[in-house]
Amino acid sequence: MPKLKNTVAVDWRDGKDKIYFFFKDTETYSRFDIAANGILPEYPKSVYGNWGEFAPHVKNLRFGFTGAGNGHAKDTLWLFYYQDNTPMVCEYSQDSDSVVSSKPVSQTKWAALHPHFDRIVGVRWISEPNQFRVLLRDNFVLDFNVLFNRLTKLSLQKAGWEKLEKYKDSLMTAVLDDTPAFHSTFYIFLTNGQYFRHQSIDALTGPFDVNEGNWPGLRSN
Template sequence: MPNFNNFVATDWRSGKDRIYFFFKDTNTYSRFDLGDHRVPEGYPEAIKESTWPGFHENAKHLRFGFTTTDVGNSDGSDDFTWLFYYRDETPMVCKYDQDQDKAVAHYRVENSIWAPLLPYFDRIVAGTWWQLTGKKFLFRFLLNDGHYLSFDFLKNQLTREEITATSMPGLERFKHRIITAAQNDRTFADSYYYIFLNRGQFLIYNIQQNRLHSGPHAMNDDAWPGLFRD
């Protein structure tokens, strides 16, 4: 069974929405299709050049990742996964083109559009596009010290706040247990943020309402069909 204390989840928006799970102990990954609500047959699969071209060599050192649309798309593509990792001791980010399904660039974080994150890099466990009305490019990053970052991409402004009953209602009880997280960008409803905890549990957080929707729930095959295959 995959190790659910050492994995990274990240969303994918090109084509059918999905969540990818990277299992670092075994250097394997699974694809959870949100529309079908299951992992297709054939997973988990090895992370290699043919499955994650241009990124496979760095997957074992992945820390967090998330999707953007219309950010950094000078080459004409819309959807990118940004995969943050360490190369030796250097914080790096891979720009992965979802439409071409390959890595198109690697940057030192300090030289990238995500440079403001650098002072907090080793504390970030998850990030996502925090889509709110009137806030086109707002991102939120969860830290392992009970705080979160809000990054206004257009204004290049970064703020750090404590996770409390006021700032992120319902999450305060779990703020020191977060392993990773990924967004379900639901088309005709509020977006859900799946926040994965240690002890084999997860939460469902409503982004637009900024509150805990439900949880904790058990991580099992009923909640995530097909994810627990060997």
């Protein structure tokens, strides 16, 4: 594909860490293996037959991220999407590689995100398992504590991400590389085939072009 168009990236922590890129227009996906630093030539693949009951909803996917599941479940992928104009969230178990539940966002622990649903670019955890940072398309971020249901809105400048201000109309998706946890990296992708990088101990840097040097196999999918 010539550009990363209409794409949603999500992180996967079960086993070796990965990033999945969903290409909504074609209902396909690619798996970027972080340790191997690349995508196997067998990708992209159809989501049908590989993502269970969630496959029909990929075309309406908005964003997703890994966090603790309900109960004692770990390594849960939370996938947020629209179904008949209703914001929904799918709880997808990385342990069993299957859908656990699908519910309206307003009926889950993520209900505080409902009013901001259309503006969310991506989500990353700040301190597991309850604190998350949510990047919006309107020059703001949300710091969300799930345990206390506390939402704090910050400007990009206060969050240290002021470089994104002039790119707010080009923000497409964002994803966390949590390998290793003490030096995690948040990648923010733009619609023009570029990306920003924020490491936990560094300032936001970019934009950089997505190419075979930094994302092998992604642009050729």
